[in-house]
Amino acid sequence: xxxxxxxxxxxxxxxxxxxxxxxxxxxxxxxxxxxxxxxxxxxxxxxxxxxxxxxxxxxxxxxxxxxxxxxxxxxxxxxxxxxxxxxxxxxxxxxxxxxxxxxxxxxxxxxxxxxxxxxxxxxxxxxxxxxxxxxxxxxxxxxxxxxxxxxxxxxxxxxxxxxxxxxxxxxxxxxxxxxxxxxxxxxxxxxxxxxxxxxxxxxxxxxxxxxxxxxxxxxxxxxxxxxxxxxxxxxxxxxxxxxxxxxxx
Amino acid sequence: xxxxxxxxxxxxxxxxxxxxxxxxxxxxxxxxxxxxxxxxxxxxxxxxxxxxxxxxxxxxxxxxxxxxxxxxxxxxxxxxxxxxxxxxxxxxxxxxxxxxxxxxxxxxxxxxxxxxxxxxxxxxxxxxxxxxxxxxxxxxxxxxxxxxxxxxxxxxxxxxxxxxxxxxxxxxxxxxxxxxxxxxxxxxxxxxxxxxxxxxxxxxxxxxxxxxxxxxxxxxxxxxxxxxxxxxxxxxxxxxxxxxxxxxx
Numbered sequence: 001x002x003x004x005x006x007x008x009x010x011x012x013x014x015x016x017x018x019x020x021x022x023x024x025x026x027x028x029x030x031x032x033x034x035x036x037x038x039x040x041x042x043x044x045x046x047x048x049x050x051x052x053x054x055x056x057x058x059x060x061x062x063x064x065x066x067x068x069x070x071x072x073x074x075x076x077x078x079x080x081x082x083x084x085x086x087x088x089x090x091x092x093x094x095x096x097x098x099x100x101x102x103x104x105x106x107x108x109x110x111x112x113x114x115x116x117x118x119x120x121x122x123x124x125x126x127x128x129x130x131x132x133x134x135x136x137x138x139x140x141x142x143x144x145x146x147x148x149x150x151x152x153x154x155x156x157x158x159x160x161x162x163x164x165x166x167x168x169x170x171x172x173x174x175x176x177x178x179x180x181x182x183x184x185x186x187x188x189x190x191x192x193x194x195x196x197x198x199x200x201x202x203x204x205x206x207x208x209x210x211x212x213x214x215x216x217x218x219x220x221x222x223x224x225x226x227x228x229x230x231x232x233x234x235x236x237x238x239x240x241x242x243x244x245x246x247x248x249x
Numbered sequence: 250x251x252x253x254x255x256x257x258x259x260x261x262x263x264x265x266x267x268x269x270x271x272x273x274x275x276x277x278x279x280x281x282x283x284x285x286x287x288x289x290x291x292x293x294x295x296x297x298x299x300x301x302x303x304x305x306x307x308x309x310x311x312x313x314x315x316x317x318x319x320x321x322x323x324x325x326x327x328x329x330x331x332x333x334x335x336x337x338x339x340x341x342x343x344x345x346x347x348x349x350x351x352x353x354x355x356x357x358x359x360x361x362x363x364x365x366x367x368x369x370x371x372x373x374x375x376x377x378x379x380x381x382x383x384x385x386x387x388x389x390x391x392x393x394x395x396x397x398x399x400x401x402x403x404x405x406x407x408x409x410x411x412x413x414x415x416x417x418x419x420x421x422x423x424x425x426x427x428x429x430x431x432x433x434x435x436x437x438x439x440x441x442x443x444x445x446x447x448x449x450x451x452x453x454x455x456x457x458x459x460x461x462x463x464x465x466x467x468x469x470x471x472x473x474x475x476x477x478x479x480x481x482x483x484x485x486x487x488x489x490x491x492x493x494x495x496x497x498x
Binding site for chain 2 (some may be wrong): 102173177186190201220222234247249
């Protein structure tokens, strides 16, 4: 049995808690969730989760600490968790871009994770117990034993683990995830003021608009964190757009 | 029983033939398919379709003539069909943009259709008997009884019919379908030369790349036919892109 702390009980954190609780080998799962609405939603569901509204109030030690908080808060939480808990605890985050990790000196027991799954919905009310199963999780490569322990943690949720370095991670996800969301946001906003019958919305437009409507605050933080790589991708996109636009005349 | 002629046995035309053949009230269905590969594929399937390799060779009359050919060929086929068959035949096309119809004097028995369904795949081998059911079909409004007859035709395939004018059709579909495909094409081309592990491809990027990889020749004709509206949409898109890009710094 492992003691696991999930910091942040939103869509991702609560989906992870549910997935862990559904496993055959039972764990003791604690969740830190400062948002009262989210906390009430989690409390009302049948579960054995131990709930805290503030990391400061947690008094026990853990095997795994999974930070599922907005990007801007993560560096501070990593340092706080490293100071509060023993070095046997593996600390990880699940953010989609990783530049923020360059802003602090990372503790030895921290290894960063990025499970490639999610939703355009947010909040624990949309949580999905099967969100992680059969998906890929990227670990930011570290030369420590903690990476091995963390690999096994994700593998126990039926995930495939791939380990790459931080710069490669942010370059690739800048191109395959952040840039598409950025473009989708612009597409969605370009339709503002158009009065279009929803029945006429073709699949392609609907899909891109849906992506563009994903949790704005969350994606603003990702765009800002990985601005460098998104800009590089945008430059190539704009060159391609210009090239195919020339055929339009 | 109706006699129905499908001109073009590709993905859309053959899906339509299958859907018609699956109906309780049996029709006599003829298909004109000049492409030998497509013709062989259609011939090898169990069906009662009457096959022609050239419109010129068709010697009987029809109740409905559905033109499922590439956009550039449609105006000529409309005129040929109007000259060949009696005025009891309702002639329609199913193209996604309609500017090409402005290039000819349309016969009285022509009413244009746009079933809002499709695939990024092409060819009769991908045909889907359920493609049309429970989808919307747009008719380009005409003041004739032929529109009523054509409505009933599509409704018999469980489609919801919406009638709008040609200019509105092309403006709306420029925004909700052609522009997204145009943007997706540019996104896909902007990734050329990037060597990305397919396992790292997030859902968003994969989805947009898939759209961008849709039948290039078919979409080139749509882009070209509806260039005016796509350009107008692109201008708004580029303004939105510039606006949200400013937040990236």
